[in-house]
Amino acid sequence: MANRALDGVGGFLDDRFRGAKSFRTLFKKIFPDHWTFLLGEIALYCFIILLLTGTFLTFFFQPSMTDVIYHGSYTHLDGIRMSEAYASTLNISFDVRGGLLMRQIHHWAADLFMAAIFAHMLRIFFTGAYRKPREVNWLIGIVLLTLGMLEGLFGYSLPDDLLSGAGLRILEGVMQSIPIVGTYLAFFLFGGAFPGHLIIPRLYILHVLLIPGLILALITAHLFIMFHQKHTQMPGKGRTDKNVVGAPLYPYFMAKTGAFFFFTFAALALASTFAQINPVWLYGPYTPVAMSAGSQPDFYMGMLEGALRVMVPWEWNVAGHTFSFNVFLPALLPLGIIFTAAALWPFIEQWITGDKREHHVNDRPRNAPTRTALGMAVITFYGVLWLEGANDIIADHLNIALYTTTRIAQVSMFVAPVLAYIITKRICLGLQRKDLHLLEHGVETGIIRQMPSGEFIEITRPVSEEEQAKLAFPARPPGLPAPDSADENGIPAPGTRGAIGKVRARLNTILTESVELPGSNGHTNGHGADGSGQAQDEPEHAAVPAGGVPDGSQEIAPGAGQADSGSSGDDAPDQ
Amino acid sequence: MSETNGHGELPDETPDETPAGPHRVIGTPPPAEARTLLGGREPDGDRPAPRELPADPADLRKAKVAERLVAACFIVAMLAGIGFIAAYIGLEVHSVDAVLRSNLALGTSLSVAFLGLAFGATIWVRHLMPEVEITEARKPLASPAEDRAAFAETFTEGADASQFAKRPLLRRTLIAATLPIAVAPIVLLRDMGPLPGTSLRHTVWRKGLRLVEDVSNTPIRPADFSSPGGMITVIPEGYQDDDDALAKAATIIIKFAPGELQHPTVLNWTVDGIVAYSKICTHVGCPVSLYEQTTHHILCPCHQSTFNAPKGAQVIFGPAARPLPQLPITTDAEGYLVAQSDFHEPVGPSFWERG
Numbered sequence: 001m002a003n004r005a006l007d008g009v010g011g012f013l014d015d016r017f018r019g020a021k022s023f024r025t026l027f028k029k030i031f032p033d034h035w036t037f038l039l040g041e042i043a044l045y046c047f048i049i050l051l052l053t054g055t056f057l058t059f060f061f062q063p064s065m066t067d068v069i070y071h072g073s074y075t076h077l078d079g080i081r082m083s084e085a086y087a088s089t090l091n092i093s094f095d096v097r098g099g100l101l102m103r104q105i106h107h108w109a110a111d112l113f114m115a116a117i118f119a120h121m122l123r124i125f126f127t128g129a130y131r132k133p134r135e136v137n138w139l140i141g142i143v144l145l146t147l148g149m150l151e152g153l154f155g156y157s158l159p160d161d162l163l164s165g166a167g168l169r170i171l172e173g174v175m176q177s178i179p180i181v182g183t184y185l186a187f188f189l190f191g192g193a194f195p196g197h198l199i200i201p202r203l204y205i206l207h208v209l210l211i212p213g214l215i216l217a218l219i220t221a222h223l224f225i226m227f228h229q230k231h232t233q234m235p236g237k238g239r240t241d242k243n244v245v246g247a248p249l250y251p252y253f254m255a256k257t258g259a260f261f262f263f264t265f266a267a268l269a270l271a272s273t274f275a276q277i278n279p280v281w282l283y284g285p286y287t288p289v290a291m292s293a294g295s296q297p298d299f300y301m302g303m304l305e306g307a308l309r310v311m312v313p314w315e316w317n318v319a320g321h322t323f324s325f326n327v328f329l330p331a332l333l334p335l336g337i338i339f340t341a342a343a344l345w346p347f348i349e350q351w352i353t354g355d356k357r358e359h360h361v362n363d364r365p366r367n368a369p370t371r372t373a374l375g376m377a378v379i380t381f382y383g384v385l386w387l388e389g390a391n392d393i394i395a396d397h398l399n400i401a402l403y404t405t406t407r408i409a410q411v412s413m414f415v416a417p418v419l420a421y422i423i424t425k426r427i428c429l430g431l432q433r434k435d436l437h438l439l440e441h442g443v444e445t446g447i448i449r450q451m452p453s454g455e456f457i458e459i460t461r462p463v464s465e466e467e468q469a470k471l472a473f474p475a476r477p478p479g480l481p482a483p484d485s486a487d488e489n490g491i492p493a494p495g496t497r498g499a500i501g502k503v504r505a506r507l508n509t510i511l512t513e514s515v516e517l518p519g520s521n522g523h524t525n526g527h528g529a530d531g532s533g534q535a536q537d538e539p540e541h542a543a544v545p546a547g548g549v550p551d552g553s554q555e556i557a558p559g560a561g562q563a564d565s566g567s568s569g570d571d572a573p574d575q
Numbered sequence: 576m577s578e579t580n581g582h583g584e585l586p587d588e589t590p591d592e593t594p595a596g597p598h599r600v601i602g603t604p605p606p607a608e609a610r611t612l613l614g615g616r617e618p619d620g621d622r623p624a625p626r627e628l629p630a631d632p633a634d635l636r637k638a639k640v641a642e643r644l645v646a647a648c649f650i651v652a653m654l655a656g657i658g659f660i661a662a663y664i665g666l667e668v669h670s671v672d673a674v675l676r677s678n679l680a681l682g683t684s685l686s687v688a689f690l691g692l693a694f695g696a697t698i699w700v701r702h703l704m705p706e707v708e709i710t711e712a713r714k715p716l717a718s719p720a721e722d723r724a725a726f727a728e729t730f731t732e733g734a735d736a737s738q739f740a741k742r743p744l745l746r747r748t749l750i751a752a753t754l755p756i757a758v759a760p761i762v763l764l765r766d767m768g769p770l771p772g773t774s775l776r777h778t779v780w781r782k783g784l785r786l787v788e789d790v791s792n793t794p795i796r797p798a799d800f801s802s803p804g805g806m807i808t809v810i811p812e813g814y815q816d817d818d819d820a821l822a823k824a825a826t827i828i829i830k831f832a833p834g835e836l837q838h839p840t841v842l843n844w845t846v847d848g849i850v851a852y853s854k855i856c857t858h859v860g861c862p863v864s865l866y867e868q869t870t871h872h873i874l875c876p877c878h879q880s881t882f883n884a885p886k887g888a889q890v891i892f893g894p895a896a897r898p899l900p901q902l903p904i905t906t907d908a909e910g911y912l913v914a915q916s917d918f919h920e921p922v923g924p925s926f927w928e929r930g
Contacts, residue, residue, distance in 0.1 A: 028627075030711040067816065073669040081816060093674065097663055100678045101685070133716050166861055169822075170877060173859025173924035183775065183926045188767040193774055194822050194860070230713060238710060245710045248628070252704060259696030266689035273682025288822035289789050289808055289854065291862040293876040308859065308894060309878045315896035320930040326894045327859055327924065360713060392879065402879060403892055 027250035032233035036127075039120035041257060045264040046113035047219065053106040054208065060096050062088035063158065063204035065197040074281050082160075082285035085200045089159040089280055104272035110152050111277075112268060114300040117145050125342075125375050127362035129232045131355075135346040137225045140218050142343050147215050149300055154207040156278065156298055160200055163295055165286030168199060170308075177327035195288065232362050237469035241360045296390055303382055306389030307334045310409045334385060338378055352507045355477035366435070367474055369428035370511045373421045380420035384413045425513075432515035435471045438463055473517060480508055629705035641702035645695045652691025658684035771928070776921045778811075778824040780902060785812040786828065786851065786912040794911040797847040800830040806866035806873065806884075808854060811914070823922055825854035825862055826902050827873070828912070829884050835871075839887035844903035846912060851902040852888045853922040856880055858895035860924045873899070896925065 014020050064084035070077050072087065073094040092099035121141055124130050130138035153171070157164045172194045175186040191198030233239050233246070247253060271277075283292070297305050307330035314325035349371070350356065365372040387394065388409035395402040442460035450456055463471065632638045662680035667673050718726075734740050785794045786809040794812065806827050814820040831848040840850055852873070854862045861877035866884070872891070873882040880893030888899035900922050903915035921929055 028711075030709055074671065094671070095669055097666070097668055097677060098681050099668075100674055101681050104678075166877065169861060170859045176924050176926040177859075179927055181927075183771045183928060186926075187769060187771045188764060191768040193819055195818050196768075198768075229716060241713075243710050243712050245708060247707055248709060252700065252707070255696055255700045255704070259693050259700065262689045262693035262696065266686050266693055269682055269686040269689060273679060273686060286818075288818055289810060289825040289862055291864045291876050293865055295876055305878075311894045313880075313890055313894055313896040315925060317930055321927055322925045322929040324896070324925040326896050330894075358716065392876070406879065406893075 027248065029227070029249045029253075030230070030244045030246045031249060031253040032231045032239075032244055032246035034234045036123045037231065038260060039116055039123055041260055042264055043113055043116035043120055044219065044223075045261045046109045046116060046268075047215065048261070049109045049265055049268060050106060050113060051212065053102045053109065054212075056102045057092065057099075057106060058208060060088060060092045060099065061085070061158070061204075063201045065160065065195075065200050077281065077284070080285060083200065085158060085160040086280070086285045089161070093281060101269075101272055104277050105268050107156070107277045108268050108271045108275075110155060111298060111300075112264075114145075114148050114152060114298075117141075117148055118300070121145060121342075122375070122379070125345075126365040126372055127232070127234070128359060128368055128371065129362050130346045131359040132346075132350065133229055133358050134225075134232070137222055137229075138346055139343055140222050140225070142339055144215060144218050144222065146339065147211055147218070151207060151211045151215065152298055152300060154203040154211070157203055158200060158207060159278075159280045160286050161280035162283040162286050162290065162292065163280075165195065165288070166291055166295055167297055167301075169194060169288070174308075174327055174331045177324035177331070179321075179323060179328070182328075195286070230360070232360050234362050235364065235470055235472060235474070237466045239361055239469070241358060244360070294392055294396070296393070299386075302389035303386045304331060304335060304389070306385035306387065306391070306409065307331065309391060310385060310388045310406060310413065312410075334381070338382065341378075349511065352504060352511050353477040354480040354508070357478070361474070363474055364470075366428040366431040367514065369425045369432070370513055372428050373425040376424040377417035377421040381413060381417040384409055384416055388413075429513075429515055432473070435473070436515055436517070439468065439471055473514070476514075477512060480505065627709065628707055632703055632705045638703050641698055645699045645703065648691045648695030648698065650691075652688045652695065655684045655687035655691060659688060771926075775823075775923070775926055775929070778917055778922060779814055779817075779820045780811055780824055780826075780914045780917045782914065782916050783907060784914045785907070786810075786826065786904065786914065787812045787815075789815075789825075795828070796910050797830075797849055797906065797912065798910070800847075800849065803830045803832045803835070803848065805829075805868060808862075808864075809851070809912075822860075823855060826851050827854045827863065827866075828904075829866065829871075829873075831871075831885055835885050837886050839889070839898075840885065841887075841901055841903070844901055844915065846904055846906055849904070849912070850884070851904045851912075851914075852882075852884070852899040853902065853918060854899075855923040856895060857890075857897040857899060857922075858893070858924060863899065 010020075062084040066084050067081055068084050068087050070080050070082050070087050070090065072078075072090055074090050077090070089103075092103055094100070124138065124141070153167065157168050157171075172186050172190060175189065176182045178185060187193070189199070189202070190196045191202070230244050231246070233244060236245070239245050284290075296302065308327070311326050311330040314329075316323040316325065363371075365375075388406065391405040391409065392402060394400065395405045442462045445459045445461050447459040448456055449459055659681060662677065662684055666677040666680055668677050739746055787794050789808040789810050792810075792812075792815050795807070795809065806829050809826050809828055810821055811824050814824065828849055828851045831850065833848060836842060836845060836848060836850060844850075854864075856863050856875040856877065858875065858878055858880045861875050863873050863875040863880075863882065865874040865876055866872070867874065871884040873884050873888060874880075875882075875893070875895070878894055880895030881891050882888040882895070882899050883891050887901065890896065890898060900918045900920050902918055904912055905915050907913045
């Protein structure tokens with residue numbers, strides 16, 4: 001029966017599109033498995049759910065700031081002047097069946113969308129999955145994150161309730177603080193002085209057409225590139241930079257990812273059933289005269305909010321012009337620096353390490369101690385400002401004086417990242433030593449044996465092949481390129497001489513810091529076998545693999561297969 | 576479906592370990608027996624590839640249990656879906672309680688429907704589909720050098736044929752032709768809004784305009800304040816429905832005991848210890864809505880800029896850089912509070928032209 005359908009429908013299509021071969025390849029595509037690979041999928045499914053629920057909402061929402069007097073089902077606001085946008089939001093919530101559920105799913109999905117993007121991005125960073133050849137997809141991801149923040153901000157501004165109006169007021173204040181063009185930008189966006197009657201319809205069209213269109217296009221590009229380059233995989237038995245191990249798209253991945261879509265939708269539906277979100281009817285319509293205490297933006301804007309709160313009151317008046325450092329610096333710098341640094345990081349890392357190889361096996365975070373420590377420092381910095389964005393709530397609940405919370409944030413935004421860096425690096429190195437110990441001495445079994453000499457020893461069992469493959473240290477980068485060697489990656493080759501060369505060498509030492517493998521020749525180890533004889537069938541330019549453990553009783557060369565990725569032939573040349 | 580059961584009948588070939596090695600290899604998920612096979616090259620069309628995926632799971636008895644479980648999940652999902660439609664048809668909205676009931680019924684049924692599908696599909700994949708692990712070789716991402724060279728050749732040929740490189744006049748005039756058109760969309764945005772002009776420097780406050788209490792819109796006599804106390808939000812009379820005006824003109828008044836008001840508060844702009852300040856925060860424009868009577872601190876709820884009310888609303892904490900502007904007030908013939916004039920400086924957040 002199945003075959004008849006295949007002949008019928010499949011034949012009909014193939015007669016016209018000649019798809020048998022390409023669809024076979026597609027169906028056989030291998031998808032590696034790891035729970036962290038689901039984070040990006042959550043974001044994707046949230047986006048689909050956002051499109052579905054958002055479309056439903058547009059059938060009822062009126063993006064209009066025309067004043068109306070409300071006489072709807074929510075009697076607490078009967079007779080109150082409000083915008084049509086706010087009135088139609090009340091209408092969706094109280095007079096459209098399923099309207100409240102769709103509104104809440106839409107809002108929860110937006111929050112989960114952003115949370116999943118953040119988590120996905122951190123996964124990519126900490127496992128080094130952004131490395132060559134995936135730098136472009138990393139950049140697309142950062143643009144997607146930025147667009148997601150804007151999309152969310154514009155979305156929760158649309159109901160024109162008291163809270164969202166305050167958000168727009170802050171947006172206007174921040175825009176005005178931009179030197180030279182700020183006032184004009186604000187007037188053009190709002191169509192005149194705040195609030196005017198144009199901002200809601202303008203944000204609406206950006207929110208439902210322009211930004212989602214861009215996001216959709218970029219997600220498509222993101223997925224096609226991922227598809228073309230194939231997934232990365234976590235270290236494990238038989239997994240190298242030259243293969244991909246997993247289950248095929250059809251039927252395995254299709255069924256798994258379908259199930260995951262349903263899980264995501266179910267989680268959002270559950271949250272929207274039992275956890276109220278954005279009850280705009282309680283906030284009341286926007287008025288520029290009032291503001292309630294304890295106002296918070298959605299979580300993904302909290303860091304910007306905290307940056308505004310933590311800033312000191314610097315303002316300059318120079319030659320009749322005002323520099324509002326107190327507003328535009330915190331609005332621009334912290335997030336701007338993080339995003340710019342994140343965008344440049346793959347290229348910075350490549351330049352420092354001189355590593356031009358393709359990477360398809362991910363790092364365990366501990367095996368890149370400096371990168372992991374840097375990431376934790378940034379998370380800590382972000383986290384301090386994010387918490388400061390809710391400092392009034394924290395002060396209230398923890399009984400700390402309000403100003404004390406800000407003082408703490410002002411100090412810890414500088415101190416805490418440094419501590420996080422140091423602590424994380426120590427933890428990573430410690431974990432590496434533990435792995436090394438396991439590889440060298442095996443797993444302690446808890447069995448004590450007395451030797452004929454009277455000595456007591458604990459029996460250890462060698463780690464299994466699977467464990468070895470996971471514990472293996474990744475191949476070290478091949479070391480900095482020789483002086484005057486050209487750089488094929490578009491980055492100006494600074495050479496290794498001169499001040500820049502010295503800085504680079506110093507950074508290289510810091511960035512590649514890792515536990516010393518017995519038998520390996522240091523951090524910037526270059527080439528050749530290390531005497532253990534296990535790397536002998538590696539090409540000449542391969543880095544020393546993790547096999548350098550001179551323990552005759554065990555064969556530990558699981559990294560050997562990963563040591564060489566030189567498929568594209570543009571590895572750093574030998575010295 | 577009956578030719579192969581997927582286990583013992585796979586060709587028992589040993590994978591070839593030469594560099595040209597197997598393109599696709601089925602791994603050996605423990606504890607099933609080894610079943611690697613040569614995937615070989617892509618079929619040339621005439622020769623079908625050997626089966627790569629086992630047709631049945633290892634443990635058929637467990638699979639039978641799983642099958643029933645999956646079916647049960649799907650039936651639950653179906654019933655929940657029917658429940659969703661029933662809840663939509665049966666439950667009215669139009670009041671807070673009815674909406675809460677409807678939301679609970681719709682949300683619960685929808686969640687259960689999706690959970691049923693999700694669990695069913697998951698059990699199906701994990702316990703009914705035979706376990707496989709396939710290793711696929713990656714092809715190098717970079718094109719072979721000869722392909723690159725061929726492309727470069729094609730590109731150069733095309734560039735030559737187009738004359739683009741050879742004729743700089745064409746090239747330059749083409750670029751010149753596109754530049755104005757590229758700028759045009761930005762120019763088109765000019766009418767998005769009026770130029771700011773001096774509008775940020777003024778509010779609707781003017782001489783003799785009454786201060787009325789927000790919401791109730793009643794004018795205020797100094798005698799209405801029996802004693803020093805809280806902060807009252809006032810707006811210019813007649814502007815209660817004009818959000819554009821209110822966004823700049825919203826004002827607070829606070830009454831102080833004699834002698835409490837100090838420099839730099841302008842005492843001539845106060846009436847009987849009643850002082851009026853702009854309600855729009857000088858940081859980013861939130862209405863400063865909190866007032867602590869014991870300390871006389873005005874606090875902005877958005878970013879916690881704190882202003883010292885008796886001393887000219889100077890900033891004592893937070894990111895705001897300037898005090899709240901003071902509105903000069905007096906009383907009219909009927910004894911109601913009125914403005915003496917507009918604010919003497921721009922209210923609200925800083926802007927480039929403010930100076």
